[in-house]
Amino acid sequence: MIVILGGGPAGRLAAMRLASAGREVKLIEKGGIGGQCLHSGCMPVCALNDVARLVHTAGTLNTLGLTDSVPRVNFPAILREMQKVQSTIASVLDAETKEAGVEILYGKEGRFDGNHVVVGDEKLDAESVILATGSRPNIPEIAGITSPGIFTPHTLRDMTCLPERLAIIGGGIVAAEFAWIFSRFGSEVTVLSRGSFLKTIDEHLRKQAARELSGVHIRECTDVLAVERQGGCLHLGLESAGCADVLDCDAVLIAAGLIPRSEALCGVSRRANGEVIVNEYMQTNLPGVYACGDVTGPPYLTPVARLQGIVAADNILGKQRKMDYSAIPQSINLGYELAFCSDGSSSARPLVIPGPAGPDTFWSVPASDTGLAKIMVEADGTISGICSASPGGGLIAGYMAFLMKRHFSVHEFEDFVEVHPSTDGVYGLAKYASEVLRKRNNPG
Known part of the structure; x- marks a missing residue:
């Protein structure tokens, strides 16, 4: 039997690959099938962006005098209906995975003790193990960061109303995507980036992004020192170029990157930031133990995680396949x-x-x-x-x-x-x- 911890893109694709080859596969998934991509990553961005683009296009046509109105969003309804669609997608993934021959154990807290995958008090004997436990939002060490009104992409569904003033902590792709979405929804958005905004992106695309985000306040090289809640308002203590400042807002969205979810994995070699170390065959330092997806570190992309899962599965099947990271779009x-x-x-x-x-x-x-x-x-x-x-x-x-x-x-x-x-x-x-x-x- 092969045991896989995590039913996100990496673990699910690995499980289906192995089961389709006739192997007995048990997939342990604490939450919902589809992982972060479906429940708090790619799909929520798609859902929200679709509505934001409609509003944006309507605004363009209205400005040209071609239409007489611009729709207003019903934010609670968007979140409610989005979750219904996510549930539908999850049911499709569940059926597809089971039809491939994979046994799925839902709602189980799994961990790896260095020899076995342990589910509850039960140790599962396996000829091979795949660790695909994913990642979670990076929460900066800021005083008051757990105050009410502060969200991550994982908790965005708990935002009960559209904030008039939204602060986004982060300077990368996810921060840019949510800044565009909420600005089109009608929020006044301020992005707080510790360094340069979108600093790793091609210069021409960075200029294009700046143009599309022209209605967003982007503050580069700005540190958030503390968050204090008074009534319904959040006060953010900031420092930029040695000068102190305060930003008032109604909600904060943390989009400061991801960190591997590897705290329940013992025995495998990890870097200081928690990344499980693997070779080009997705093998860990332990014989018969593989790791794939976000738990192995950047680039934190769904297609990369899927391919890593397939590579791990193929090597378990004896195909000697290497992971190729060249030309990743x-x-x-x-x-x-x-x-x-x-x-x-x-x-x-x-x-x-x-x-x-x-x-x-x-x-x-x-x-x-x-x-x-x-x-x-x-x-x-x-x-x-x-x-x-x-x-x-x-x-x-x-x-x-x-x-x-x-x-x-x-x-x-x-x-x-x-x-x-x-x-x-x-x-x-x-x-x-x-x-x-x-x-x-x-x-x-």
Whole structure:
């Protein structure tokens, strides 16, 4: 028997892979199947962003005089209906997993004692173990941080009403996504970032994000020192450039990253921050014990967790498969999907154009805000990176990342026939880059 701790993307995919190969698999899941992605991560962002985009689009059309009103959101109803949809998705995942032959133990507190997975007082004998216990929000050490009115993506469902003034602690992708959502819902949003906002993102996408978040107060290099609640108001003590300040708000959302949930895992080697250390086969330091997903550390992405789970399962099945972290696509979901992928090359040259007009960008032409497309090209035409700010940027980045893994060249786009109209400017840039390189290499 193979025992898996955690039913998120990594553990669930591993379980299904093993069960489909005829192995007996027992999956231990304390909460709901689907993990953080379904219940407090990707899916809630999708749900809230869908409504925010509708409001945003309605506002654009109203400004142009094409419609006579902009809808107001019913925030409690959004959260209520969102949870109903999440339950539906969970039931689908449950049925899919069980149909693959996986036995699921729900509501059980599982831990690993260094030899066995222990559920309650029962030790489970297993030929192999997969640790996929996920991650949880990083809560900064700030005085008063547990005061009422302070939320994380895990507790957002407990927010009973839309705050008039919302402070978001964090400076990364999740902070940006929630800032855009709540600003479109009508909240006055202030982002408090300890360092530079979106500092690891491509410069062109960072500028696009700043444009989309123009209605949000973004305070960089700002530390939150303390939180004090007085009545219905939260007072945040801040420090920026050596100067003290106070910010008043109605609610706080902590979006300061994630930390591995590994405190119940004994015997496996871990880093100081709790990350379980694995090799390229997803093996821990213990024979027959594997780990995958967020518990192994960044990049904390659902597709990466899924692939790690499959790699762990394949190695248990004797297939000797390595995890490949090259060309991982990512996206920031604002009004557009700000998607990107890079192999980190320093020799590639950039080409950047505004995004083309098309579905969901046509009425953005008057504001000169149709997004952007960018590719990074080596001298031989190999594509080493792409960025796309467009309605379908995430899809574009996913396929381009796949081509980058196979060292695809811009010259191979010569026969590419696109669907029109489209908001994808990447393929056009690739064709243009091919022409430029051919003329440069064959000037006659």
